[in-house]
Amino acid sequence: MKKTATLLINCPDRKGLVAAIADFLYRHNANILHADQHQDAAENLFLMRVEWDLEGFGLQPEEFEREFTPIAQQFQMQWQLKLSGQKPRLAIFVSKYDHCLVDLLYRHQSGELACDIPLIISNHPDTQRIADFYGIPFEVVEVTKENKAEAESRQFALLDEHKIDLIVLARYMQVLSPEFVKRYPQRVINIHHSFLPAFVGARPYHRAFERGVKLIGATSHYVTEVLDEGPIIEQDIVRVSHRDQLEDLIQKGRDLEKVVLSRAVRWHVENRILLYSNKTVIFD
Amino acid sequence: MKKTATLLINCPDRKGLVAAIADFLYRHNANILHADQHQDAAENLFLMRVEWDLEGFGLQPEEFEREFTPIAQQFQMQWQLKLSGQKPRLAIFVSKYDHCLVDLLYRHQSGELACDIPLIISNHPDTQRIADFYGIPFEVVEVTKENKAEAESRQFALLDEHKIDLIVLARYMQVLSPEFVKRYPQRVINIHHSFLPAFVGARPYHRAFERGVKLIGATSHYVTEVLDEGPIIEQDIVRVSHRDQLEDLIQKGRDLEKVVLSRAVRWHVENRILLYSNKTVIFD
Amino acid sequence: MKKTATLLINCPDRKGLVAAIADFLYRHNANILHADQHQDAAENLFLMRVEWDLEGFGLQPEEFEREFTPIAQQFQMQWQLKLSGQKPRLAIFVSKYDHCLVDLLYRHQSGELACDIPLIISNHPDTQRIADFYGIPFEVVEVTKENKAEAESRQFALLDEHKIDLIVLARYMQVLSPEFVKRYPQRVINIHHSFLPAFVGARPYHRAFERGVKLIGATSHYVTEVLDEGPIIEQDIVRVSHRDQLEDLIQKGRDLEKVVLSRAVRWHVENRILLYSNKTVIFD
Amino acid sequence: MKKTATLLINCPDRKGLVAAIADFLYRHNANILHADQHQDAAENLFLMRVEWDLEGFGLQPEEFEREFTPIAQQFQMQWQLKLSGQKPRLAIFVSKYDHCLVDLLYRHQSGELACDIPLIISNHPDTQRIADFYGIPFEVVEVTKENKAEAESRQFALLDEHKIDLIVLARYMQVLSPEFVKRYPQRVINIHHSFLPAFVGARPYHRAFERGVKLIGATSHYVTEVLDEGPIIEQDIVRVSHRDQLEDLIQKGRDLEKVVLSRAVRWHVENRILLYSNKTVIFD
Incomplete structure (x- = not known):
């Protein structure tokens, strides 16, 4: 190299x-x-x-x-x-859905992502075993309505301790506070399970199913203070039909989410993304 | 046959x-x-x-x-x-953008659409020449804020006279009144130039460009009383990048609109569409 | 269920x-x-x-x-x-490339594949660790030009012992003998890293790169006696450009291979595939 | 402008x-x-x-x-x-299938193609009427096994007379002689109705149908002396299933052919294509 x-x-x-x-x-x-x-x-x-x-x-x-x-x-x-010698240091935030986490860890290990991953933070203990398999420190920080500020303080301490450059929300089911977002401008990447700006917010597959769309999508974007409104990094879609039930949408969507998130992470760590006017330029 | x-x-x-x-x-x-x-x-x-x-x-x-x-x-x-002997009779409504009209007329002539097209209605005279080329009666019905009810009466008379079964809005730039929609339930097909439900309403390419999406789309749907909320028949997308200016989105979108609208029309005239709960089942 | x-x-x-x-x-x-x-x-x-x-x-x-x-x-x-109570029993054959194996094992564990996986056979010990993680018996059967018949005998014994119904070649880099194929008619699924019938045989990404194609693909198919000529189950493609080097093709291709192979396996284990005239009908 | x-x-x-x-x-x-x-x-x-x-x-x-x-x-x-003031002069060659011709003429008229089209050459009189509609000189040059050299001489004379820079084979069903190809290096664009290098040569849809592929494609390329081996400019595909009969493949393919050929022509006339090692670089 x-x-x-x-x-x-x-x-x-x-x-x-x-x-x-x-x-x-x-x-x-x-x-x-x-x-x-x-x-x-x-x-x-x-x-x-x-x-x-x-x-x-x-x-x-x-x-x-x-x-x-x-x-x-x-x-x-x-x-x-x-x-190139200074690899960015990446923390992955995850909840219970582990498909994006598993995907990112495998890609990292196989050399596809030119970064270090010194930290996984989760609000549930469920993914400990896969973190252990890849030898990555795993910290559980429970988040409730009541302890949110405290929990974020704990997260900040961990992020500082591990000198984290980029935070990847790999289907992390918590909304970050404005303070959190402000602390990491253009340094938090999220995966949203719809083709934004369709189905902003919660339960996009459910709403896509109810609306009867013929395509479902996924969108990776930088997190800004307005939910799901940050600069879009990558999107992709897959075709669905009346034969697909809600569970089929969710299952097909998982494959999209993995690919769309991993592209965004790769482009970020390879310094291929420039930002202006809430848009991204991808030099791929 | x-x-x-x-x-x-x-x-x-x-x-x-x-x-x-x-x-x-x-x-x-x-x-x-x-x-x-x-x-x-x-x-x-x-x-x-x-x-x-x-x-x-x-x-x-x-x-x-x-x-x-x-x-x-x-x-x-x-x-x-x-x-199969009773071909549905189709009227095309069009304004100035003629790409969907030209596309439908060519497909009809080449045998791809099993329907008759005895009528084109436009609020502008611009597309008269292409209607003449294909030998299809072309009626100009001007629509203004003031004369809308009158204009629709004139349209109803034409639709009745020509025994129209299906109305196709081929980038027709007027919103139909609730009376119009009620008169032709599940018999008006529109093409919207976004992947609905993203960018409902006016100027979807402009808003897609401003939002910085990485995909643009088109959606054909049955017209119901709520704008752009009717049952989706077909959708498709094309990839765009930071290299695409607004005009590029519009140009790429035209190719989508033509294909997505023509599929919907074909499925309708071949009796392949069933409706329930604001969704379509396409037996293709 | x-x-x-x-x-x-x-x-x-x-x-x-x-x-x-x-x-x-x-x-x-x-x-x-x-x-x-x-x-x-x-x-x-x-x-x-x-x-x-x-x-x-x-x-x-x-x-x-x-x-x-x-x-x-x-x-x-x-x-x-x-x-539905009689789950098919699946053996995965793998060499050194582990992305399809890892993907199948994850999907199996997360409930996406309605089968049992009682056996992994490899001609290299490299993937032992991931097999252990998922608790699946892993057998190394070395294959050389000289010992091929013997090696297949050993494989047959393992397949019999584990009562295997379906064999999945997850980037297994050995060609099966005609005897092997005859023993498992329509029961061996392979993933080929091109959109067949383009680039039959070895090194398809290299040849795609040299040919300057604008799309690369992957194809899952049943294995028959003629190499890469069996009934196609699923195909997909991804766009590439002059900016993509050979390594980029290989990397993008991995994502295709995983998805295309896993769809084929799922459809097979859900009894959605019927065969005639060297073609598949997929009831999805 | x-x-x-x-x-x-x-x-x-x-x-x-x-x-x-x-x-x-x-x-x-x-x-x-x-x-x-x-x-x-x-x-x-x-x-x-x-x-x-x-x-x-x-x-x-x-x-x-x-x-x-x-x-x-x-x-x-x-x-x-x-x-930009010196628009390239383009001749379209066509046989009986007129969909690519009609598409190119419409795009040209609507300002999408920055070229002049002073000449259409066909070996059949069938498309005269559409040429007339767009006001473009239309020349019939019949080609048989016996008169091929003569016919090409007549074509050369017409191409010279109209100072043609680029020849577009819009589903022209004749193979050009090596002399013809040599006379217009990197100045003849063809549309082939498969994703090359699959189905080189005649009747690609028939062979795709027989092979049971799950995708069909189209490829635009520069014509060189070896049939269907010239540098690929653009490719695209569409999904097909067991429900698609041969006629469905042909019909779906037409939409691909039009789009893939028109992109190639546009990139060529906008000077976006560079060539090396039988590959194209597209600066889009």
């Missing part, structure tokens, strides 16, 4: 922007592996992801900021530099 | 039902070509579609009712008999 | 067939839960699946054959009766 | 490449609208598409070559410059 650096840029669109970035990388001898950009004319916005080989690159990571800052300031860039 | 009869049945589920129907058809020497049934345990409902060759069948169509009524009464059936 | 019986019928299409079956079931007081039939006019073939509640049914399972045989003979039926 | 220029580049991947191109465009005051690039590490290849507004651009189109040549030579580029 090559050691690489990935630069993510978000700024107003202006002439000379690409020339400035390309010239900077060339001067420091970067061997570019992938580059993607997106322009939004309506918003006058420029978004870029560029990944290069660190071998032969003329700057040490710690020198990068100093050297790049003049360009960043000139073009009013928001930017981040990610190094 | 064989001459066939199609029997559609909707009744409470009871033992002996299939035996009674099968025995009736056998006694009258029916050569069954297709049979489909659906049971809904929760609603205790039985739905059936059976199609047979009229050649050799022992009853004249006009005798069927008399002979079948005892069985129908015994099992409390709602039933309809459709003869 | 209700105790049910499922009758599968395959015979020449003749008038009176449905009446005879329906009447038989009615006379014995069967409460029909699901019935599906398919007619192939070109082949003059009639296929049926009917499932009924055993509660209140007037025949004991052991009486069924005697009572049904006259009808079966009259219409030259091939038929099978399956009881 | 903005007047734009699109530059397509294909060259060995080298450091400094993007910097050189971006600097060149910046120095000449280009307002970049879209830029996409693709690197193939295995082939050490760099492909780029960049489109900019001609308003304010510092070079006249006729000066571009002179100014850009030094950079092009330094990096061994193959390159093309396309101006």
